[in-house]
Amino acid sequence: MLNFFSNWVDVIGVPGEIIGYWIAVGLTLCMLSFLYKDNPFFKLAEHLYLGISNGYWLVYVWQAVIKPELLGRIIPTYIFDPLEQTELYNQDANYLFILPGLLGLFLLLRLIPALGWLSRWSLAFYIGWGAGVAIPTYMANYILRQATATFTPLFGMGNGEPYSFYINNWLIFVGVLSALVYFFFSVEHKGVVGHVSKVGIWTLMLAFGASFGSTVMARVSLFIGRARFLIEDGGSGTLYYPFYIQLALIIIMAVILYFVGRGKGPAKPEEGSA
């Protein structure tokens, strides 16, 4: 977005990059305003994001995929510039690409109920190809390699490996075994099986805890990134204005958003209305 505005220079005597920056600041504050409560500014920013993303998708896929990679291979002389893209212009037409093009079009025919059945051909081809490609490599990389990685030495301390090596191996061994027992439902979880499956639950809880901790860290990182953007101009580290002016403007924008957005959120359902 900033790049777009950087090309749009001096519209009102202010470099376009700065206009883009302040629009981005405003939209950031609109998004953050959701933390207070749902409001029209958040909705506006949310819808803008979705709209711009979809528009970008459409244009990029047409320009970088459908035009050069599909139409360009079937009718290159109509698609490419003979002077700027000479090698692509001169390539031989490959009419085999009509077939995937048709399969792609069939997918869109779901929008026409009478012809919707044709989309099943495309899906059948896609699923068949996907399964054929994925199953052997899944077996090799997800099951065999991962199973092999659990066959680790559990004994032999004093052979030069640090103690932590054996502790890790024991943790992997016990953790994998107990988690597998927990998911083994053909036997009632009583006695030894019950105890082992309890260890399995603890292993799973530890894994979930690690994932949750990482997720919290990730969300905080995203906020840090936005904070950096608000303070340091999108990561370039160059302030357009002295920092105190920038901070004052951000606070003023936040206060305006607060007061204008106050009371404009969706009405809470009245008690008993459900």
Added chain:
Amino acid sequence: MTNFFFNLPRQFIYLIIALAVFIPIILGMEMDVIPAPEAEAVFNIIEDLPDGSVILFGQDYDPSSEPELTPMTTAFLRHCFLKKHLVVSVNVFTVDGVGLGQMAFSKMEDEFGVVSGEDYVYLGFRPGVANSIRAINSDITNYYKTDANGVPSASMPIFEKVKNGKDVDFMLSIAAGATPEAWILYGASESGYPMAAGCTAVSFASYFPFYNSGQMKGILGGLKGAADYEELLVRNYPEMKEKSMFAKKGMVSQSWVHILLLVLIILGNISFIRERAITRRGGKA
């Protein structure tokens, strides 16, 4: 006191978290970063490869993960270009990330004077994760007819040295989703190149089985992974101290928030236990 914690408005918690994030950035505070072994492993591979090696770089993220993964990308690309490696980059995740890839390489052009088509090429996005990766295994320019800017790829000097996945010396996928697994399944296992992943902190824990099995040679996890890489870069290349190292700066805010959250969790639990005890005694909380 118990009621105080239960009745605390959530906006108050947001406010103190915001202060914990903003204050260190405004004051420009920094802290020491101790690189994790799995981040060091990635750095050492790039460092030990002979100059001019071929690096395949999956820039597999979009703006929603930009704060975590752009600092990682910047640090990694700086390292590659300091070592004069050739970088072939694609995005197999989403179209939305292409602009970020172009910005990252444009920054590298400014910093290192690298040239598109000679020192690096950014091929952008094509739909289909598996077929894009498999196409790289066999013939890159036959699948990616143009780079992300629409420039024909076949005549680029970089592709005189890099024809397909067999010519790749190392692969890193910096990813917001599960594309590193796809790179293992369809890329590394078929072409045989060593690979590593850079991921958001959310995915960090889930990639350790691949690190333990040796399918990934290293992992960069979230902003901390980026900070680790920046730290290693500064240690080995003192001239990099002059560059903006955002992930390291972000670590102070990250640590403050983590401490704050720990305190809040402990206080919340104390309040909960205390209230439960009062209720059991028949009193009013």
